[in-house]
Amino acid sequence: MACNKVKMVIDKEFRIAEIDERIYGSFIEHLGRAVYDGIYSPEHPTADEHGFRNDVKEMIKELNVPIIRYPGGNFVSSFNWEDSVGPVSERPRRLELAWKSIEENKVGLNEFTKWARSAGSDVMMAVNLGTRGIADACNILEYCNHPGNTKYSDLRISHGYKEPHNIKTWCLGNEMDGPWQLGHKTMEEYGRLAEETARAMKIIDPSIELVSCGSSSLTMPTFPDWEAVTLQHTYDYVDYVSMHQYYGNGKGDSEDFLACSDDMDQFIRTVIATCDYVKAKKRGKKDIKISFDEWNVWYHSNAADNDITENHPWQVAPPMLEDIYNFEDALLVGLMLITLLKHADRVKMACLAQLVNVIAPIMTEAGGGAVWKQTIFYPFMHASAFGRGTALLPVISSPKFDTATHADVTAVEAVSVYNEEKDEVTIFAVNRSIKDDAEMTIDVRSFEGYRILEHIVLESDDLLAENGPFNEKVAPKQTSQSSLDGGMVTSLLHKASWNVIRLGK
Template identity: 70%
Template sequence: MQKKAKMVIDKDFKISEIDKRIYGSFIEHLGRAVYGGIYQPDHMSADENGFRKDVLELVKELDVPIIRYPGGNFVSNFFWEDSVGPVAERPKRLELAWRSLETNEIGLNEFSKWTKAVGAEVMMAVNLGTRGISDACNLLEYCNHTGGTKYSDLRIKHGVKTPHKIKTWCLGNEMDGPWQIGHKTQEEYGRLALETGKAMKLIDPDIELVSCGSSNTAMPTFPEWEASTLDHTYEVADFVSLHQYYGNRFNDTSNFLAQSVDMEHFIKTVTATCDYIKAKKRSKKTMNLSFDEWNVWFHSNSDDENIMKNDPWQKAPALLEDMYNFEDALLVGLMLIVLMKHSDRVKMACLAQLVNVIAPIMTEENGPAWKQTIYYPYLHASKYGRGIALEPVISSPKHDTIDFTDVADIESIAVYNEEKDEVTIFAVNRNLKEDIELTCDVRSFGDFKIIEHIVLEHEDMKIVNSAKGEAVTPKCVNRSELVDGIITSALGKASWNVIRLGKNK
């Protein structure tokens, strides 16, 4: 007997308006993300600024709203002054986080120009590892102040008359991690972030600040880190950050695909901690979440350690270049669904990263740019996941894995775009052996029709895309029908599904 699942979505079951910034990404001065990634002046596709146009077009297709920069671990020993001014006069530096050589050929002003070209905003991080309050204030003045002061006039001297007006700023990066240059205790970071944030908002009261949360759920200080640091930063910060990566190190696909359950637990725990501090402080302010690093990451770890240990101080070595397979795309889809389900509190998120480094887009040095498997669920979510997230009422078969119990076979969310009068249902069938029939009650939307049913699926869970060809690509299928307000859909085993509905005209 075929397994069945049921779902009800109603236009009144509103979770939240989705902030488009949950489809953000991240570019760090790490590996080939910048040099050989977005920037390669000797490439056949390079524009007048040295940026690869093939990469630029793939990023534009994703419609990435915000991009975190310049790190990451890199930022904790970043001297921003070295990255501006005449390129020929910029010093080379030993980059300590990834033991590479940073030439500073691409810096703040060049990156800002690139983000404008792809239609994105910058989420800027300040160095609270080896530096502190004054340097963060100087950088903000350089970026956002109109003119007539030391650092704003320096920007103008560098050929950038109009301020960058960067709105969103990260107060350091992963400061709970002992791997971080300038690692801080909870008390040390909380005090420094508070005083830095206070000073920065005196310069520009309109900016948004992100306080560092835990680097992952396995940190021994989680969630005490959030409670302790937010005790300091709650009133000055606008967001607290979350970082989490998952991997299938033990080759257990069923358990791997259940890890989005852990991601949801992470969000709920941080939300509860924020609300505890709100109650403790008798505050009227609600702290929102910035999940500004998330992805699958485990394929490249051993190679990275060898390069950094035995062959350091290279310019743009090939680091963190995970080759993503089909099952990775399924988990990325599941993680995107989790972000949408919690859009009432998660207002920003960054798929880490964007090009070459644990990325949906890869490049060949003397060849093309191409799409990894994870590119497609990210594309679909960014393209069709704009609007109001609707609380799905789901009844699904369940299964257990080594680490998780009662894992739903069907994970789903619906998004209502009022402007276009369209509904998109995102659904993953993580049952590896059986197709499942999903019936969905959409009667509250009236006379709708199915626009299309997009599927990403493959028999081989380990299949990858490459520069030579893409084995994993989405396709439109005829597997959904809508009769009297009830959709009946066949969700193939181990599949990512995007079911789009629109007004029947």
């Protein structure tokens, strides 16, 4: 077996930006078993007095998720928020049109907000700009954030929530460029609606941050014109533009699959360039930041999902989008996290989609059984735990190779994070060669007096290895594959591996 030689230089002065902790956000949609039989299962032995599973919540706390996007997703484009508040016994059962399910509204806006806070998370609320519009967006904002003595704030108080929720981050619709979206709009239609909605919402609560809908993926035919046109309308009122992207290995080509993070990098660079074009055209002073509020691997469950929506519609919480992730999926999630961190100057929020059961790092057995960690749980957990501080610009020299649809793919991708408060630096590295190990030499001379705290590795001889309840085949382990001498770290990165190398005093 060959061993690739890789060099990396990190310096505490080579700063990209301070990392916004919300880059480790996630997403829960009223879809499949994400809410019902996911976070909420009143009959489960661990359920609290409100019906939420404590074992699931504790696992979510391990991920330390600072913000959760809610309630969708495609779901939000036919969501009547009023159905989800007030006495549960009086809430209607509704046809949920995005996923052809029945929504019982047993968990609604207030319950979810209270649960999220108990899990250590803020809420990123999405408003319905598909089948509804400006007035309804204003009404839900008034309900959530206004102190009292108005129609909707008093309605909230009558529902038992005297103090406002003070939700500070709001998405102006979801994937409005997509023909699959209820209320799908042209660029001009969405731009005008989002502009006027944003302007009205900022009058009600000037302290909120707003996210304008960006393209649903890099491959959308309207990308990047969508961003260029819509942001010319929303620029003065919004703070972020959204990005969404999923990847899959439907062709069974692992090398090409692990190169997909290069596409993500190019996607981000193009959106940044488009935002800056709008800024220049508007003679603006602010940079539009990025909310990458849907990202993950998603392809394993496609056939089953189509069967449910087409042949077995109108179920309550059917098992949809339940991808069972394998080891190579975890590697790509790690690569995507590295990509986000490399753009920490502009990517300020990101949401791993989703959190429980639906394309998720956490799974529960159907019918209220065990909860377990998918393979992708671990890279996200490591990044969230050790990736807080300042992202440092990585200077890397790595062998490159071509794949079926990608050229000049680096064998090793890496980024480092400097936590000045803790006096630690962490290197996240993926060896995406599935054939060769890599010897990585890291120049850390600017971190004088540091030592190796630990080297954590996630690896497997089987790229398709999966975890399951009581059967964890893919889990991190400590290794002694790193040494430090004279300000130089030498690390052995096994083929197809996720590595977390931590240094400190």
